Each structure stands twice: as C-alpha cells, then as structure tokens.
Amino acid sequence: MKVLILGIDGYIGWPLALRLLERGHSVSGADNFITRKRVKEVSSDSVLPIPSFSKRTEDLERSMKRKVRFHRGDVSNPDFMYEIISGEKPDAVVHLAEQRSAPYSMLGLKQASETMYKNTISTMNLLYAIKDVTPESHILKLGTMGEYGTPNIDIPEGFFEIEFRGRKDTLPFPKNAGSWYHWTKVHDSNNLMFANRVWGTRITDVMQGVVYGTRTSDITSDDRFTRFDIDEVWGTALNRFCAQAVIGLPITPYGKGGQTRGFLSLEDSITCLTLGIEKPPEKGEYRVFNQFDQHYSVGELARKVKEVYEREYSRKAVIENVPNPRVEKEEHYYNPESKKLRSMGYKPEGNLEKDLIRIMEDLNRYGGRIEKLKKVIMPRTIWKKSSGITH
Numbered sequence: 001m002k003v004l005i006l007g008i009d010g011y012i013g014w015p016l017a018l019r020l021l022e023r024g025h026s027v028s029g030a031d032n033f034i035t036r037k038r039v040k041e042v043s044s045d046s047v048l049p050i051p052s053f054s055k056r057t058e059d060l061e062r063s064m065k066r067k068v069r070f071h072r073g074d075v076s077n078p079d080f081m082y083e084i085i086s087g088e089k090p091d092a093v094v095h096l097a098e099q100r101s102a103p104y105s106m107l108g109l110k111q112a113s114e115t116m117y118k119n120t121i122s123t124m125n126l127l128y129a130i131k132d133v134t135p136e137s138h139i140l141k142l143g144t145m146g147e148y149g150t151p152n153i154d155i156p157e158g159f160f161e162i163e164f165r166g167r168k169d170t171l172p173f174p175k176n177a178g179s180w181y182h183w184t185k186v187h188d189s190n191n192l193m194f195a196n197r198v199w200g201t202r203i204t205d206v207m208q209g210v211v212y213g214t215r216t217s218d219i220t221s222d223d224r225f226t227r228f229d230i231d232e233v234w235g236t237a238l239n240r241f242c243a244q245a246v247i248g249l250p251i252t253p254y255g256k257g258g259q260t261r262g263f264l265s266l267e268d269s270i271t272c273l274t275l276g277i278e279k280p281p282e283k284g285e286y287r288v289f290n291q292f293d294q295h296y297s298v299g300e301l302a303r304k305v306k307e308v309y310e311r312e313y314s315r316k317a318v319i320e321n322v323p324n325p326r327v328e329k330e331e332h333y334y335n336p337e338s339k340k341l342r343s344m345g346y347k348p349e350g351n352l353e354k355d356l357i358r359i360m361e362d363l364n365r366y367g368g369r370i371e372k373l374k375k376v377i378m379p380r381t382i383w384k385k386s387s388g389i390t391h
C-alpha cells in the first residue's frame, strides 16, 4: 500500500513509518519540523536524542534498504497539500501533522489562534485535496479521547442512540473538550464527518488516548529512537512521571489526581494505526475508533511509577500533588467504550508494569539530559491566566 504520513518526524509518525516499512508498505512523509522548533522555544528538548530527519532516513536506507520519500513543508498551506497529494497519489494518508500541545494552545491569543487555524485548516486542505485528486484514498486522522471530555455517562465510539420527547435517532456523541487544542480536534471531527456526508470520502477518525513509552518492536537500537518530551508544555503525564522518578524529583500529579483518561503504549498505538490502514473503511464510510487500552487516574499512574521505581532501583520516590494549572474535574465518572479495533483483531500488547520498567531503563541512561530540563518540568501555563495581551 502507498501510505503518506503527514507529521512523519513526530513521536508517533516516526515509529509508524518504521512499522509500515517493516510490513512492506511504500512510505512517504511530510513535516515542517515545527515540533522540534517549538520545543526548543520553551528551552526544552527531546530527552531521547534524535537525529535530524535526513540522518534518520539515511540510516534506514543503510539498515533496511528502504527509502522514504520526504516533502518538507507546512500542511496548512493548500498549495503544498495539493502538491504532495498529486505527487504521491497515496492509498492512505495518516494525518498527524497538527499542533498537539494543550498547554501551548492555552498560552495566549496568538498560540490559541495559531492552533485553531493550523489544525483545522490542515484538515480542510487534506479533505479538499483528496476529494479533487484521489477521491478513493483513505484519510486516517488523529483526534483525541479528550474531545469527549468527562461526561457523567458512558462514552460510546463516536455515535449513540438517543431518545428525546418520544423520538429516537443515532447521533454523534456530544463533545466537551478541555483546551483550545482539544476543541480543534472536535472541529476537525465535525469537518471530517461533513466531508464524508457530501463527498463520500473514506475516513477513520481516531479518538486516541494519551500515548506513553520509549519503544516499539521496530525501535531496536538507540539511533531509531523517537522523540520523548517531558516539559510542562510538550510532555505528557506518564512520560513525565517516569523522568521525574529517574532523577529523584518528586512525581507531580496535578490537583487531586483523580483526573481519569484512556492511555495506551506507543507499541499499541502503532499497532492500531497500522490495522486501521491495512483494513480501510468501505467506500463512503466514516468510522470512529476510541483508541486506548486502559483508563487510569493520574494519581494511580503516579503511584504505579513510584512503586515500580522503588522496586527496580531500590531508591525512594516521592509523590507531590501540585496546584492544577488546568481547569478540569479532578474527580469524576469515566467509562469510555473501545470495541471496534478489538473486533477487527487488535490485541493489546501493553503491560503497564513491563512498559514502565523499559521506559525507566531507557531514561536512566539519559539522566544527564533530564537534569538539564529540570527547570521546564513544573507547570507554568495556567489555563485561567491565558491572555491575549501578555503573549
């Protein structure tokens, strides 16, 4: 299959490229390296050292004898999007190339607007380019479980049957996102659904949980590492907790720590995306996957990291709940459904305990790099203070 990965240089894009090449697909990619740039702007860096993209592909050519066709550019530019779709004529496009940090989107008006524009317009560009150039192609788009928020009822996979004043219908489940970033994903989902309705575009809209981990089965040596961020803007909870434990910093869940989310390992994320690509939707189908393995509260995860670290390294780890910079419920009901991928043959490999041991092993070797990032780990982006004037 010919697969085009938008955002191929990112945390998920790179291991996905490795997996698809390993499985014999023809892979091309696009990226403008904005994540590398934005992470540097907050005085941070990937904890795991990652080579330049050209070095990455040179190494692949040597080790796998496989080539990745690469296009450098911004997918929110329609000319660029049309150019790559026309040049590649892909069977499937995986769209990962969006600004993915909730805190970044909450810094102020400039960052909120940039996130809103770039994310929603890149998806619009893709929808139009596919409709005009290769209408049979499958779009697999990364959204987030955060689109649903934390309602006090079960969360279905995209749609639910509802009865109101004696009448019934099957409707999209209401979305209730918690940051400007998460709202961009809701807007994308609406646009994808509408494009499917009018043009019949084949679409998989992936509501993905929080991804954790340093490895997949294809990351067989350090020179294949994907990025790993731990700072307050670009890092995600579990990855950050592991890094804190490894260098003896307190593990810091925000607020009461009862915030519960779906999580999955990087290995499982890549397996699910590969399955979605290899088993595309029918012509004219729009499908939604809730993609996560287990749901945990951040407090539970902090306790698990502490337990594993203390056992494996025979050193003490401390948990310190810190004031929550976000506006979110800290104790709530959470029961999302995730059946579709499993019904297509997906078997989660993730084992939190084993995964944590592996992550800590990898991070422990780069403790010096984590030490250098100590100052950028604690939260400074305060949702309520997001302002159009100071930023």
Ligand SMILES: NC(=O)c1ccc[n+]([C@@H]2O[C@H](COP(=O)([O-])OP(=O)(O)OC[C@H]3O[C@@H](n4cnc5c(N)ncnc54)[C@H](O)[C@@H]3O)[C@@H](O)[C@H]2O)c1
Residues within 6 Å of the ligand: 006, 007, 008, 009, 010, 011, 012, 013, 030, 031, 032, 033, 034, 035, 036, 073, 074, 075, 076, 095, 096, 097, 098, 099, 100, 118, 122, 142, 143, 144, 145, 208, 209, 210, 211, 212, 227, 236
């Ligand atoms: N990592 C997670 O836990 C997680 C969870 C849910 C959803 N997602 C979604 O999955 C996708 C990928 O996430 P990730 O963690 O790999 O993020 P990432 O930032 O590491 O990767 C995104 C890549 O896309 C590129 N990019 C961003 N905007 C671009 C643009 N306008 N033009 C060209 N390239 C651009 C970046 O440079 C980066 O290499 C994102 O859409 C994110 O919202 C991620």
